[in-house]
Amino acid sequence: MNGDLVMARDPEAAQALRTLHDDLRECTGCSLCRSRTHVVFGVGDPNADLMFVGEGPGFNEDRQGEPFVGQAGRLLTELLGAIGLARRDVYIANVVKCRPPENRDPAPDEIEACSPHLMRQIAIVRPRVICTLGRFATKLLADTESSMSVIHGKAKPREVAGVQTIIFPVFHPAAALYTPANRQVLEEDFAKLRRLLDRGIEVPASSEAGERAAADPSVPAMPEESSNRSRVVPARTEQLPLW
Numbered sequence: 001m002n003g004d005l006v007m008a009r010d011p012e013a014a015q016a017l018r019t020l021h022d023d024l025r026e027c028t029g030c031s032l033c034r035s036r037t038h039v040v041f042g043v044g045d046p047n048a049d050l051m052f053v054g055e056g057p058g059f060n061e062d063r064q065g066e067p068f069v070g071q072a073g074r075l076l077t078e079l080l081g082a083i084g085l086a087r088r089d090v091y092i093a094n095v096v097k098c099r100p101p102e103n104r105d106p107a108p109d110e111i112e113a114c115s116p117h118l119m120r121q122i123a124i125v126r127p128r129v130i131c132t133l134g135r136f137a138t139k140l141l142a143d144t145e146s147s148m149s150v151i152h153g154k155a156k157p158r159e160v161a162g163v164q165t166i167i168f169p170v171f172h173p174a175a176a177l178y179t180p181a182n183r184q185v186l187e188e189d190f191a192k193l194r195r196l197l198d199r200g201i202e203v204p205a206s207s208e209a210g211e212r213a214a215a216d217p218s219v220p221a222m223p224e225e226s227s228n229r230s231r232v233v234p235a236r237t238e239q240l241p242l243w
């Protein structure tokens with residue numbers, strides 16, 4: 001996808017992201033500001049159909065100010081290439097925008113402080129599909145306590161930041177760097193992601209915030225949390241597993 005064409009398609013989105021980025025360059029919203037080199041905002045097509053959301057910057061990302069530029073980032077680029085996409089075709093961001101010291105997990109208060117910035121990015125980009133990379137992004141955006149081993153490679157229509165989108169969790173690429181079996185799982189999930197992008201997902205107009213959908217049967221649906229099961233009405237039960 002040509003970057004100039006993207007700008008012409010919706011220059012307001014590009015400008016809105018630039019303004020938000022500028023607003024965050026000196027952010028002191030949580031304690032991670034004290035150890036960062038750069039706020040790692042996000043990168044890619046401001047009008048992308050597909051957005052990736054990871055956990056937080058690592059060493060290389062902190063130094064360069066760009067998400068997914070280390071080993072895990074190279075794997076993400078390879079996985080994208082295998083389904084016919086380049087980094088410039090998608091938008092990439094993280095749950096927290098400053099590197100947690102020693103690459104520790106982001107703390108709940110840090111996620112709470114930073115996630116509104118991610119929500120504003122989503123509201124600007126308005127992606128059709130958000131692929132969550134790992135458990136932190138998945139928990140935040142799919143609002144689920146389910147294990148990644150249960151819900152990876154499955155789709156869930158959901159309204160996020162006022163945008164009707166589809167959450168599609170996969171394992172974080174870092175988990176596959178030294179484990180060939182994990183890499184194979186990621187490759188299989190990216191193949192499903194390609195089908196999801198190609199074939200789409202129909203959300204009935206009468207559904208509650210897009211919670212029911214008729215999906216490509218080759219892209220399984222993410223199971224619902226048990227508390228929601230009473231209101232589940234699959235649109236095409238012959239093809240769609242219960243949400």
Ligand code: SF4
Pocket residue numbers: 024027028029030031032033039096097098110113114117
């Ligand atoms: S992690 Fe987010 S909220 Fe915390 S200082 Fe960085 S940009 Fe601000």
